[in-house]
Amino acid sequence: NSEEQPAVVVHAPKLVLELLNARSWLAGKHATLHVVVKEEGGANIAGANVTAEIEGSAGHPLISSHTGEGGQATIVFEMPKLTGAEPALVIRAEVNKVTAHLRFSLRAKPRVPAV
Secondary structure, rough: OOOOOOOOOOOOOOEEEEEEOOOOOEEEEEEEEOOOOOOEOOEEEEOOOOEEEEEOEOOOOEEEEOOOOOOOOEEEOOOOOOOOOOOOOEEEEEEEOOHHHEEEEEEOOOOOOOO
16 A cells, blocks of 8 residues: 655745836947846845847847846847847846746837928
């Protein structure tokens, strides 16, 4: 009469990824992303891998960084030429195989005809 052992379930904390400078991350063609990675309960996470890319751009290279002691990371890059129909800034964070991501649609500013 053998009893099966119950599976061990490990609940990894959910990650919260936040772009701290959501309104000011782009200046001309220079992008500077200030992000923070936290546990769902609010504790900052050091050592998380953070990546950013512009989907719908020429080549859209992946830029990466790691969070420091305060759970913050800064990613700096030149904005690539947007080539897709729906370009987007995509930021991802990962630690211990737990991930979080943010996606911001990028819309070209409409050109106002000169009068």
